[in-house]
Amino acid sequence: MSEPVSIPGVQVHLDLREPHTHRVLVTLSASAPAEHFVVSLPGWTPGSYLIRDYVRQLEGLSAEQNGRVLALTRLSPSRWRVEGASPHEPVSIRYGVMATELSVRTCHFDQDHGFFALAAVVLELEGQRWQPHQLTCQLPAQWQAFTPLAAAADGGWLARDYDQLIDSPLEVGAHTLHQFQVRGVPHRWVTWAGDARDASWFHERYPSFFEDVRRVCEACCDLLAESAPASRDYLFVLHLLDDGYGGLEHDDSCVLVYGRRNLEAEHGYRKLLQLIAHEYFHQWNVRRLTPAELRPIDYQQASVVPTLWFAEGVTSYVDQWLPLRAGLSEPEDYLHDLGEDLSRYLLSPGRFVQSLQTSSEEAWVKLYKPDAYSGNSQISYYLKGAVIALCADLHLRQNGSSLERVLQGLWRSHGAVGRGYQQQDLLAAFEAACAGLGSILERWLTSVDDPDIDGYLLSVGLALEPEMAAHPWSGAVLKVQPNGLQVQRIWRQSPAERAGLMVGDELIGLDATRLTLVEQWERLLSAGASHELLISRRSQLRRLRLEPGAPAVKRYRLVTLATARPEQEAARAAWLRPAGR
Incomplete structure (x- = not known):
């Protein structure tokens, strides 16, 4: 009788040779951990707080061992028990996944390209989550695969565990790879724009693009007083579509969606750089400086995260600031963009109904499920979080500190050492930077009252001017x-x-x-x-x-006060001073 053959970790193979079917064929190979074991598909992907039920796209699940079909018993919509396996002998699990939804958090596959959020593709095998996973692909002729995973010595790519695998997006197609470095760290960039000509047009139109991106990346490092990026090898994937805006962060990569119409609009290029800054800064804030509730991640159900206001709101505040620090925009540009956000906030009636902390806690059931009445009863933790970050920053600056110093301190105390933070850790960090700010911030988080936006803006010689609509208000x-x-x-x-x-x-x-x-x-x-x-x-x-x-008020405009005192102008200049000036 021969000894059982053990397969180290999990082998994940994707057959992508038939893009016209929009279906990826998946084979998982591993040693059976027991006679009966469970396989499951995640319900969501980190960074996008909504149960997405990826199992909707899964079909034809089967399990086999030594030519023998194993029984499958469904335990829940996305969990199965594999029965009757011989422990420690190789088992193969096969299924298909339809890929027809084009977004940064789902899968899309056609004759032009393929994009796969692997949380929607790869089943987790019970007992194998923390074991190595090797990914291999079969591709159409002339296509390449792009992923942040390290290349395996015997082909494909190697993930240290299941979490790293499904945190690694996969883009495939006949794309051009662009490479550059950020302080000695390799960075790769892939653009899919429908066809190669459109991608070439984009890069030809903006010849300084990769230099601009590099400068934004360096500004992120400087903001946290780091000499180099947190990732040792970083991948950008851009989907340049007719319309669209968004992104999703990962430990060593990000996926961006940006519309050509946005790009052609006034300020469109600057907005793209801000989007890049937002997702790249998440490499620190969220991915490594992480809410404790996401350590470890529960892929099957929602975890209430009261601190999303910090994870996303603070990042939304600094993403406009970073191109300015990089010397790629002017203070007037920053104030224009900040004014737009403040106007959106002040014209959002939902801010009087939902507190910022509640917005964070209800992300799973509200923010990503908007309807026509949502604006009346909720406020985005991205938007109000950025407003609170602004007020906190100006408060700190009035008292000899800054949000920048708070971020650096939290990075050293939590992010750099892999320690998840809780709400009280954040409040304590702000309190340590400025006595009394912790309790003020807690009130801002739990109340539906506005912070003193006008007062903080006045401290730097700014004011919001209302512009009235030309017609009566009906609502x-x-x-x-x-x-x-x-x-x-x-x-x-x-x-x-x-x-x-x-x-x-x-x-x-x-x-x-x-x-x-x-x-x-x-x-x-x-x-x-x-x-x-x-x-x-x-x-x-x-x-x-x-x-x-x-x-009623149609919009608010952020203006500099002609009557500003010298100390107010000096405070504004110090706040908006680009790096190196």
Whole structure:
């Protein structure tokens, strides 16, 4: 009788030779850990706090050992028990995954390219999570694979464990690889833009692009007083689409989505650099300076993380700041972008309903599941977190410190040594930097009241100026649809809400006039008047009374005060001084 043959770790093979099917064929090979063992597919991928049920795309699961089919018993929608295996002998698990959703957190596969968030592709084998995993691929002719994983000596790529494997995105296609270094650390960049010509156009249009990226990366290092990046080998993947904006961070890589239309808009290139800065800075803040609730990660269910305001909000604050520090934008550019964010925040009624801490805790069920009424009852921890970071930074600067120093201290005490932080650790760090700020920050986190934004801006000679709308306020946001003028959003405590309008209502007439255009609606409204509305709701005609209010604030603009005192101007100059100036 021969001895059992043991396969070290897990072998993961992806057959990607038929992109026209949009399906990846997966084979996992490992030694059976026991007679009965469990396999499971993650429900989410770190950095995107939503249970995504990746199992929806999985099909044809089977298990085999020595030519014998093993029984599978489903324990939950994404967990199975493999039964009747001979322990320590090789077992093969095969299945397919449909890849038709193009985003940074899902999978997409066609004749142009393939992108795989491996949390949606690779099953976890019970008892094997902390064992090495080797990844291999079969590709169409002329295609290459790009992943942050280290190359294995005998082919493919090697991950130290399951967590590193599924944290490593995989991009495949006939792409051009660009390479550069950031303080001696290799960095690679791959752009997919539909076809090679579009990718070439992008890089030809911005010949200084990789130098600009390098400078942004160095600014991230300097912000944390680090001589080099945290990663030893970093990969950027950019999907340049017609429309889109977003990114997802990983330990040694990030995936970006950016729209050509965004790029061609005013400030579009600067916004791209800010997106790059945001995801790259996550290499420290989130990936290594990590909430304790994510150590280790539970891939099957949500973990309440009260500190997402710090993980994402602080990163959102510094991502606008980093191109300025890198010398790639001017203070006026930064103030323009900051003003846009402050305006969005002040025009968000949901900030009076949901606190910043609650927003962090409810990320799993609210932020990533918006509907037409979400703006009335919630506030993004990205947006309000950035506003709180701004106020905290200016508060610290008034007292001889800065947010930069707090970040550096937390990196040394937690991130650099792999120690997860909790809310009290963050509050203590701010308190240590400035006596009293810990309790102030705790109040900002748990209250729905605004911080003293105007006061903090005044300390650096800035102010927010309101710009009023040109027409009376109804509180209804409308859009022209094929079937007519339709209500897209209703603001809480607005004239439209009091009138009884609902999202989805079709507006047919106002008083004696047939409605067809948004501009027409705005022109006919009169503040203080009582208008008769004729609407259609679920094919039923109704008449409502609408009494618009006076014109409301359309936006806020951040301006420098001509009356600013010398000490205010000096404080602003010190805050906005680019590195090296």
